[in-house]
Amino acid sequence: PSEAHRAAAEARQNVLTKPPGSLGVLEALAIKLAALQATDRPRAARAPIVLFAGDHGVTAQGVSAYPADVTVQMLHNFAAGGAAIAVLARELGVKLHVVDAGTLSEHDVPGVTTDKPRRGTRDFSHEAAMTTDELSFALKAGRRAVERARAGGADIVILGEMGIGNTTSAAAIAASLLGVRAGDVVGAGTGLDAAGVNRKAEVIEAALATHGLRAADVPAAQVLKCVGGLEIAALAGAMIAAAQGRIPVLVDGFIVSVAALGAVRLNPSCAPWLIYSHRSLERGHRVVLDALAAEPLLDLKLRLGEGSGAAAALPLLRLACALHSEMATFADAHISGPES
Amino acid sequence: PSEAHRAAAEARQNVLTKPPGSLGVLEALAIKLAALQATDRPRAARAPIVLFAGDHGVTAQGVSAYPADVTVQMLHNFAAGGAAIAVLARELGVKLHVVDAGTLSEHDVPGVTTDKPRRGTRDFSHEAAMTTDELSFALKAGRRAVERARAGGADIVILGEMGIGNTTSAAAIAASLLGVRAGDVVGAGTGLDAAGVNRKAEVIEAALATHGLRAADVPAAQVLKCVGGLEIAALAGAMIAAAQGRIPVLVDGFIVSVAALGAVRLNPSCAPWLIYSHRSLERGHRVVLDALAAEPLLDLKLRLGEGSGAAAALPLLRLACALHSEMATFADAHISGPES
Incomplete structure (x- = not known):
């Protein structure tokens, strides 16, 4: 981030025709984007959405309300434009890139980029979800997706996921x-009842013990390898790649926030x-957000994923940028300041 | 509101390709708009902003951080497109109607509709802010503004205000x-310090005693007449007119919410x-929202007014409507439902 551009943006906000600070989070967003984009005129016009999908061997343990088939069915729904995130992308005028980062699909789905090391993870209640090589592949698949999205122009990138x-x-x-x-940190997911949520927690506790993930300071890569998902690893790889390419990332809900936690542990910068x-x-989202010292923009009781919450927040970034760039200053508009 | 359309919208939300309820507030918004607009396809495309400005005699008591001149200076800034709400209106593609409902301006401001019974209210620390006739005029000015906004097409109307x-x-x-x-219920307004806030509270308590507004069940019209503002009365009139014309209203911050409280007391329907x-x-906003049983969409630490917070929320309504109308159903997309 550019501290010079941050300071310039703060100074500008203080001379725009409004009481200083009165646009609250919209001011902070514009200042943050100015620093990240190293510009006087931050933008969020070009905001491609990258959605990574993956399947999970652990569904064999009955941890989801929906059958695993739904992941691949949803790939078709994303490509056909009927899924929530596809509708949001159209309404926002941004491109949706869907990546099969590890679903069970045996075929390429038209309109979806297949970039996966295997079909689904292994059942982590019995064995590691993926090998070290598969983890590495998935992290790089995230990087490749960011590079594709960036080729079409990206002021910011929106990350989402799908995976029963x-x-x-x-x-x-x-x-x-x-x-x-x-x-x-367990919740209802797509709609488990209380007994299902308890079962899910038990499966997780047992797996963490099995894989030795209750020791202190287990490396993040080891955690991702043992109990991660291919789409979650791809998300973490995408975040690291975006940051290295100086593109801000708009993080979605619980899954993407956990991927953010992983990315920050792998590469704090x-x-x-x-x-x-x-x-x-x-x-679990609140716990993860607190750990990341995150103060999210919206609180709309969403629990869909797909990047839907991040997409819903994009207009706030756009409005914040427009206000920052287009509002008149007190001097330009000949408006009196506060009384001394 | 149409209960038949509400029920149909709820039923539709439950067959769209997502876990039922997973779009949270975005589902509730679409359902609410469907009921209010009595339609299967709610819309928030045409969302004119109506901003009422007025001046306040009570500023003679030193209750604001800014001089009263700023109200009229801002009228010019609204019309010239440099104010926050003007930028937001452009970015959102909606028309901004600015009404001088009672500023101190001696002249018509180009681009602003003058519709006022007097120049500023009287100082309510000494006398009633307005007469009964002036209150009636201001309420009707609100209605006239809604009629003008509606003539240009309105799926919803956004209400804002300005007035030192x-x-x-x-x-x-x-x-x-x-x-x-x-x-x-007093706060810093445009930026009072703690002593200023205390002074403001004292001025208000004294005025409420002077005007007998601490008695139980004082009619809302009497309260508006004694300590109201012309723009606040116009806002209340606009809300009643919009509701009678079956147009949903997007309410902004503290001032507009207080006007809503007045409107609901004048006409609960x-x-x-x-x-x-x-x-x-x-x-004071939290207190007023609680009294109205309101659960606002955003919490962005805004304190500008002008309708800026309501404008910032408009994209959520638009996205909610797009999701409701354009998402595929489980049947259409051949997607499996929850496991039984």
């Missing part, structure tokens, strides 16, 4: 990296590039 | 109508038509 079972993987990662009980879009209803 | 001193008037109205201490956009940083 991925709240289980995300909760396992969070429980290990944050040293909290699984019960503190990516942290300033991550903008948290919303607080979801998924129970 | 109007947080003092709004706090006085709220303290009387809600029976709370002035100290519970307008309540369902009011959608609360944001929770502002102005201290």
Whole structure:
């Protein structure tokens, strides 16, 4: 981030025709984007959405309300434009890039980029979800996706995910990296009942013990390898790549926030590039956001994923940029300042 | 509101390709708009902003950080496109209607509709802010503005305000109508220090005593007449007119919410038509929102007014409508439902 541009943006906000600070978060967003984009005129016009999909062997343990088939069915729905994120992308005028980062699909889905090391992860209740090479592949798949999105122009990138079972993987990662009980970070996902949520927590606690992930200071890569998801690893890789390419990232809900936690543990210098879009209803999200010292923009009781909450926050960034660039100053508009 | 359309919208939300309820507030918004607009396809495309400006005699008591001149200076800034709300209107592609509902301006301002019974209110620390006839005029000015905005097409109307001193008037109205201490509803406004805030509360408490507004069940019209503002009365008139014309209203911050409280007391049937956009940083807003049982969409630490918070919330309504109308159903997309 450019401290010079941050300071210039702060100075500008203080001479625009409004009481200083009165645009609150919209001021802070414009200042943050000016620093990240190293510009006097921050923008969020070009905001491609990159959605990574993956399947999870742990669904064999009955941890999701929906069958695993739905992941691949949804790939078709994304490509056909009927899914929530596809509608949001159209309405916002941004491109949606869908990546099969590890679903069970045996075929390429038209309109979806296939970039996966294997079909689904292994069941982490029995064995590591992926090998070291598969983890490395998935991290690089995230980087490749950011490079494709960037080729079409990107002031910011929006990251989303889809994968039946991925709240289980995300909760396992969070429980290990944050040293909290699984019960503190599991939620209903797509719609488990209370017994299902308890079962999910038990599966996670057992797996963390099996893989030795309750020790202190287990490396993030080890956690991702043992209980991660291919789409979650791709998300982490995408965040690191975006930060290295100086593109701010708009982070979605629980899963993407857990990927952010992983990315920050793998490469702490990516942290300033991550903008948290919303607080979801998924129970563990608050714990993860707190650990990241994140203050999300929206709180709309969303729990869909796909990048939907991040997409819903994009207009705030756009409005913040417009206000920053287009408002008159007190001097230009001949308006009196505060009385002394 | 149409209960048949509400039920149809709820049913539709439950068959769209997402876990039921997973779009949270975005589902609720679409359902609410469907009921209010009595349609299967709610819209928020045409969303004119109506901003009422007025001056306040009570500024003679030193209750604002800015001089009263700023109200008229800002009228020019609205018309010239340099004010925050003007930038937001452009970015959102909606028309901004500015009404001088009672500023001190001696002249018509180009681009602003003058529709006022007098130049500024009287100083309510000494006498009633307006006469009964002036209050009636201001309420009708609100109705006239809604009719003009509607003539250009309106799926929803966004209401905003500007007026140096109007947080003092709004706090006085709220303290009387809600029976709370002035100290519970006064805030910094455009930027008073702590001593200034205390002084403001004292001015309000004294005025409420002077005008007999601490009695139980003082009619809302009497409160508006004694300590109201012309722009606040116009806002209340606009809300009642919009509701009668079956147009939903997106309510801005503290001042507009106090006007909503007044409108609901004057005509309770307008309540369902009011959608609360944001929770502002102005201290009394929370108290007023709670009294209205309002759950605002955004919480962005705004305290500017002008309709800026309501404008910032408009994209959420638009996205909610797009999702409702354009998402595929489970049947259309051949996607499996939850496992039984």
